[in-house]
Amino acid sequence: MNVCLVTAFPPSHQALNEYGFHIASELQKIPGISLTILGDDLGPGEHELPEFNVLRCWAFDRLNNASRLLRTIKHLKPDVIWFNLAFASFGGKALPAFMGVSLPAMVRMRGHYTHVTLHQLMETVDLKDAQVRFPIFYRVGGFLATQVLLFSNSVSVLLPAYRDVLRKKYGRGVVYVRKHGILTGKPEYPAFEQRGNPTHRVLAFGKWGTYKRLEPMIQAFCIASKKVPDMELLIGGMDHPKASGYLNSVAEQCRDLHNIKFLGYVPEDAVGPLFQSASVAVMPYTSSAGSSGVAHLACAYGVPMIACDISDFRQLRDEEGIAIDLFEPVNVDRLAEKLVSLLENPLKQREMALQNFSAALRMSMPEIMREYLRSFQLQRNLDGLTSVSKLRRLPRWFPFRSFLMNRAVRKLARVHSTYAQPEDLPLDDQRQRSGSVLSTGVAVEGDIEDAIRRVERGTAPTSGAA
DSSP states (O other): OEEEEESOOTTOOSTTHHHHHHHHHHHTTSTTOEEEEEEEOOOTTOOOOTTSOEEEEEOTTOTTHHHHHHHHHHHHOOSEEEEEEOTTSSOSSHHHHHHHHTHHHHHHHTTOEEEEEEOOOGGGOOTTTTTOSOHHHHHHHHHHHHHHHTTSSEEEESSHHHHHHIIIIIOOSOEEEOOOOOSSSSOOOOOGGGTTSSSEEEEEEEEESSSBOSHHHHHHHHHHHTTSOSEEEEEEEEEOTTSTTHHHHHHHHTTTOTTEEEEESOOHHHHHHHHHTOSEEEEOBSSOSSSOHHHHHHHHTTOOEEEEOOHHHHHHHHHHOOOEEEEOTTOHHHHHHHHHHHHTOHHHHHHHHHHHHHHHHTTOHHHHHHHHHHHHHHHHHHHHHHHHHHHHTSOTTSTTHHHHHHHHHHHHHHHHHHHHOTTTSOOOHHHHHHTOEEETTEEESSOHHHHHHHHHHTOSOOOSOO
């Protein structure tokens, strides 16, 4: 299977580059997958990661991304084009961003199979927190952009509530719910011997300056440190693109506080040791823009979490079984109480750490990649069956009916052979032994004609798509 992954990709620091890196890392480990990454342009002095096949064919805030990407895809002729994106992935300005989220529909119109992993919905973003100047304009643009996105062959969202929104408000599209994943091949057992030895490390991690602000966190830390003196605050990450200079201004205000350290951008190989040494990860967000990557990183290393009581964190707690202690947004005193209560209770720290490690075992990236590849196989098989079914309904006197039918069946047979081989797609042993090819609602066991008839009759069971 030839896959093109369209994503921001390291050493670029654009949004979702880390998630794109982990998708690519896992796909490259799967036999039978040929991966090409269609990444964003690099800046001066930045060098490609040597182990990946990356073509740089788009850039942030550029209006010629569509022509560059379509030209590259035409040359590559992939089986699947997978977009890893949020609404601002291709630009911070309205027009480049809208053109970017229109790309999956454009690519599908060229005859390619497109899938989108959508990390946020405009309906769930607090535009005031995100410092958007014209919220009504952005709401209308977001509605239109979502309508265009749903022209993709399929879309994955990372929280069940997001699919509910798409189902109720838009009422169309093939939409799956996927787990975010822990951004690593397998979780690491919590390093309890490092935590609180000799100090408790409180970790705040992310892109700061909009809905992620540090002032309440720092105030709460100063209050808590009077009761738990052996603690330090580590702040990792960068400025949000819309809040340039924010971290420097906060660091200047904290220059006399020696137990607060600003780490800046944390390279990939330093993320694990940083989280393993943390006693607690704190997410002092006033709103959210999607399923939290920081929360899933904390799970990967069994780190207890304290977070604002907003809907996305409640869903992570309830849907994925993550141990998160919630507090009211911007309530400094309550956050300080939560910090003191947790750091003075080693038993609770251990229980939360083990619960998060257990949750991480259920959402490792290899398992999530298998789910994605399986759904690509299913949807392409169903699309092929549906196309043949429509051609069969043409009257026999219709010109070129036999030619079109034969070509469609040959194409379906090629998809059948390409996507169904056990060495190409690591399904579980029972499915491999059965020799079945799975499609969305149709099991094709070597009899394409029978499967087509079932699609025509509408007797195939439905899938989990919206």
